[in-house]
Amino acid sequence: MKVGGENGVCACVGRGGGKQRPSARNGATCLWFGLGGAGLYLWWMIYGRLSAFSRFVTYRVLPVQPETHLGSALEFFFYDTPKVMMLLLLVVFGVGIVRSFFTPEKTRDVLSGKSEFIGNILAALLGIVTPFCSCSAVPLFIGFVTAGVPLGVTFSFLISAPMVNEIALGLLYGLVGWKVAALYMGTGLAIAIISGWVIGRLHLERYIEDWVSELDGGSAQDEKQRLTWRARIIYGRDAVREIVGRIWIYVLLGIAVGAGIHGYVPESFMASIMGKGAWWSVPLAVVIGVPMYSNAAGIIPVVEALLGKGAALGTVLAFMMSVIALSMPEMVILRKVLKPRLIAAFIGVVGGGILLVGYLFNVVI
Amino acid sequence: MEIKVLGAGCPKCKHAEKVVREAVEASGVDTQVEKVTDMMEIARYGVFGTPAVVIDGDVKCVGKVPKKEDVIGWIK
Structure with missing residues (x-):
């Protein structure tokens, strides 16, 4: 919670814009760093005590007996909810600054x-850090392709952007x-990287919808501006x-599902359906x-609970990746610029890659 | 004056449209705000992300919800 609070201060200071004298601005910057440091310290102190907090709430405040299914599920829930929320605040803020x-x-411009x-x-590396939401997939696709970025390279970006989700990474x-x-x-x-390369090798350019190639490229607007640190913090x-504000509901749902798995699903059952032995599980x-x-953030508590119950790592990774990397709404959006065969190639290549990763880790680890 | 909000209908785009409408109302300028949802038309503006705000053919903001004060500044 501390992160939000200290940013409230930034907002007031930020309103002044560039009119402040340099000395006043330095003072404000020092104040931020001081508050930021204090906030981080407090964050760390609270973060270390969450386990005790969840046991207190579950077994003292609520009339729940230890060593029961319900107790174990609730303990997971009350431990993960504040923990995930605190991690989210820190990770999203940090990622915002990086982005x-x-x-x-x-x-x-780098890729063209x-x-x-x-x-x-x-493209795959930049896909991690470039701010991008899946509803922008079409304009971005067009912008890349008309600017001369090869189709396969564009796909590497479009695959990596949702797949390697930096918030999921932080939570994991x-x-x-x-x-x-x-x-x-x-x-x-x-x-x-490999899926994009394969799609490039397949030379599927003719399966881009015809109207895209009729557009003239290079008309993209470029906002050239240098951001100050103040602006970056406000961005964060x-x-x-x-x-x-948008994903907390997914996160709570994910934690609830994770808590259910943690408390009620027997380990032997999990091992039989998601263990290494079951070849069909991937x-x-x-x-x-x-x-x-x-949302990627919502799936991580489920992943945590599955792994805790002895599910095989490859199977869990495959599940997580297919949830966040291949989503139906994105396919529907992309259908506007891609003909069905290219969509099929996209799903096939990425799905194949995920399968391979799943099997690989189940065999190796 | 011609104001267009480009966006296919994601939550951010709807928010952007709301902000622009509020700004128009606050500034007292008599003009219409048009929401453009057609992908082909959006692509013609050469924007990289949605929502985007276009005023008299000028792309003012791309990929983010604009601040109300900023929009009022563009209109005036």
Whole structure:
């Protein structure tokens, strides 16, 4: 909660705009850093006590017995809810600051002159940090393609942008640990790079809707402006307000599902359906995951609970990736610029990549 | 004056339209706000993201919900 509070101060200071004298601005900046430091300290102190808090609420405030299904589910819920919310505030704010350094226009300029394979790698990396929402997929696609970014490179970007979700990455790091977070990022990038490269090799340009090629490229507006740190912090604050305001319901739902799994699903049952032994569990996870539409942040508490119950890592990663990377609404939007065969190739290549990752980790780990 | 809000209908786009309408009302300028949802038409403006605000053919803001004060500034 502290992050939001200290930003309230920034907003008031920010109103002054560029009219302030430099000394006054430095004073304000110092104040921010002081408040930011204090806020972080408080954040850390609270964060370390969440486990005790959840046990207190579950077994003292509520009339619930320890060692019961209900108790274990509620403990998970009261532990994860404040923890995920606190992580979200910090991660979204930090990501907001990082993203203020990138714009889709700059990304396009970087990508438009690159050779295919290097372009695929760069596109996948930039897909992580460039601010982009899936409803902008079509204008962005057109902007890239008409500016001469190769189709496969454009797809690397479009695959990586939702797949390697930086908020999911932050939550995964906080809830499950750095190893799984790193595996998620590494394999997500690999799928985006290779899938984009494969789509480029397939030469599917003729399956872009005809009206796109009739547009003249290069008319994109470029907002050239240097942001001050103040503006970046405000950008981060706005990101917190906008993103947390939109996704908190998905997150709560995700935690509730995770709590249900944690409290009620027996480990032996989980091992039998999502364990390494069941060869069909990876494709099943993908088939269930694709039509599911959840925010990336909402799926992480479910992932945490599944892994805790002994589900195989590859299966869980495949499930998570298919939920967030291949979503029906995005396909419907993309259908406006892509003919069905290109959409099919897109789903096929990415789905295949996810399957491969799932099997690979189930075999290796 | 011709004001257009470009956006296919995501929550941000609806929010942008609301902000622009409020700004027009607050500024007292007598003009219509048009919401453009057709992808082909949006693409013709060469914008990279939605929502975007176009005033008299000039793209004023792309990929974010504008602030009401800013919109009033553009109109005047």
